[in-house]
Amino acid sequence: MNASPFTQVNETATAGVEIAGLSKSFGSNLVLDDISVSVRPGSVTALIGPSGSGKSTLLRCVNMLETPDRGTITVGSQTIEAGRRVRESELLALRRQVGMVFQSFNLFPHFTVLRNVAFPQEKVLGRSREEAEARALTLLERVGLKEKAHQHPGRCSGGQQQRIAIARALALGPRAMLFDEPTSALDPEVGVEVLAVMRELADAGMTMIVVTHEMQFARDVGDHLVVMADGHIIEEGDPRAIMADPQQERTRRFLSAVL
Numbered sequence: 001m002n003a004s005p006f007t008q009v010n011e012t013a014t015a016g017v018e019i020a021g022l023s024k025s026f027g028s029n030l031v032l033d034d035i036s037v038s039v040r041p042g043s044v045t046a047l048i049g050p051s052g053s054g055k056s057t058l059l060r061c062v063n064m065l066e067t068p069d070r071g072t073i074t075v076g077s078q079t080i081e082a083g084r085r086v087r088e089s090e091l092l093a094l095r096r097q098v099g100m101v102f103q104s105f106n107l108f109p110h111f112t113v114l115r116n117v118a119f120p121q122e123k124v125l126g127r128s129r130e131e132a133e134a135r136a137l138t139l140l141e142r143v144g145l146k147e148k149a150h151q152h153p154g155r156c157s158g159g160q161q162q163r164i165a166i167a168r169a170l171a172l173g174p175r176a177m178l179f180d181e182p183t184s185a186l187d188p189e190v191g192v193e194v195l196a197v198m199r200e201l202a203d204a205g206m207t208m209i210v211v212t213h214e215m216q217f218a219r220d221v222g223d224h225l226v227v228m229a230d231g232h233i234i235e236e237g238d239p240r241a242i243m244a245d246p247q248q249e250r251t252r253r254f255l256s257a258v259l
């Protein structure tokens, strides 16, 4: 455990994530239909399913980038109930506890790598520039990119940029992390570097929900596998058990397409 480069980062990152009775429509399109998922503190849930099944929308609801129509989201001690008016302070408190990494890294191209990781800490947490940059350097070292600190993201590979995005999210001290297909835009050989960082983070005890088509990662690192289709959870359980013997025909079809 102590060998993990993230041990220190995650001392307090032990929040579970509870999604209960979540529904979301876009117009007449019911995208999430009464979804409940329970993610134990420090565990990794892999979320898979065909394109359009609602995986991204589910993650976006967890940190309220989308407003759910029904249901509750609980991260640690913070609960948000759909339908009730959400105070700005509650929204900020929730978002602060949940870091998110997207398929496209969304780094600021005109900032150095260091400023990309430091700036959100100054904005969101009110840290001094000095403190934020010190923390940024520590995290960049942990993702293996300290030597890139003073370059611009454009000089970095896609895999490096995604690791910078992970460092940026971690710098805000989240208690859970959401990953939405973090390696789908990357060549396999650099995707591996990103998956290695995610594995270290999992080993260090970070609570994670990971949308991915990387079945080996889901099997080796995932504690729990959730299979979605058409806004429903069609199957969930132990990743190895589901991959070895899926109970649903649609799971079987999906797995044979990605394995």
Ligand code: ADP
Pocket (backbone or CB within 6 Å): 026, 029, 031, 049, 050, 051, 052, 053, 054, 055, 056, 057, 058
């Ligand atoms: P997945 O990530 O599993 O591919 P998404 O959550 O992105 O699925 O999308 C689920 C469904 O919701 C799709 O039918 C998609 O077109 C629709 N959808 C997603 N976001 C929006 C949006 N902002 N406005 C309207 N429809 C959306």
Ligand code: MG
Pocket (backbone or CB within 6 Å): 055, 056, 057, 180
């Ligand atoms: Mg998606």
